[in-house]
Amino acid sequence: MRTFLTKIKSLENKGYEFESADASFVVLLYQHFHNLQDDFDLVSYRTISEVVRDSNTNISEAVVKLRIEEDPEIKMTISESSGPVGALDHAMREAFAQHFPALKRVQLVDYKVRITQTGMGTDSIVQVLMKSTDGVDSWWTCGADSSIIEASYQALCDSFRYQLIKKGDQ
Template identity: 45%
Template sequence: GEAAFAHKGGMHVNAVQKVVRSYEHIDPASIGNVRRVLMSDLAGRSNIVMKAQELGFKITSETPELKEILARIKQLEHEGYEFEAAEASLALVIRKILRHREPPFKIEGYHVSIRRDRAMTVCQASVKVKVDGVVEHTIAEGDGPVNALDQALRSALVKFYPQLKTVRLADYKVRILNSGAGTEARTRVLIESTDGKDDWGTVGVHDNIIEASLQALADSLEYRLMKK
């Protein structure tokens, strides 16, 4: 399967960089597979370099920002983030440190409400975003709080970035990180998005499931803009 040539530990990845056959008995491509470098709390400098190169960044073991990137990823992993299925969020972390660029938009605020109207439950979200100093405030309804938030956020941003019209949420997963905390538990949200051509995953973590969802949604749209 896809895990046959996956490498997670920093020592393993470093060895693969130096002598491929030390951990791979055959060329993955010879059987239709690919080498994968995974990011986790076991990751080292070699993991960062190989994964960043795989994501299209020009980086080497001598890149000055490498230490900062590794420290930031370790910090996020400690907070509950997981990047194995959220490489788009990982790419944004690396990009922000390497290129020191401001994000293409900033979420100034949001509000989500749920009300019962006779036999129907109505979910409504309002989002305020700022792009190049211009503030846009949009309200949308959806089939749930996350769907309403997704609709409102994209509606606000499409006015500035028409290419986001094709983006849609393909999958949504929630994991409780500290189940013993009950309703105060920390939540990790993983989102898979698509524009009809490519798929990408993003992650958000927060005590509030709506906030975690918004983080993942915002990363998804920012990553699509990064790809242009």
């Protein structure tokens, strides 16, 4: 129990907030006490944002490369959305769809960002809180990093992990 509490304290010092992110806390519990291992491995991701000034259009594209445990082939998906986090979310769900049908219904419904460690300019730590739903239940997850995209990726992964825990797929 002491090592678990030490881990929580360490993550909170890095910008995580589990009081507002119940699902991230549950995932952490499962990882520590039930030896939860991911059935997926992110090989890489990339986001690109484009603003077309003449038409006032924002387009973001995400490329995600994932390896699913039972399939040695790397899955590459590309998705577009109005922002980089939406594009990353869509690309990840598309990559997971064949192997984890329970993730098809997961939707990102709320997204909050705040700076937790200030005074470092663009290297400040940002905390992302993300609310997801499967149409029946909703839950909050969190991520923290100096990159808002990486913090969002962490929160997205916890959202997907939580849904798989709920559905008994992990």
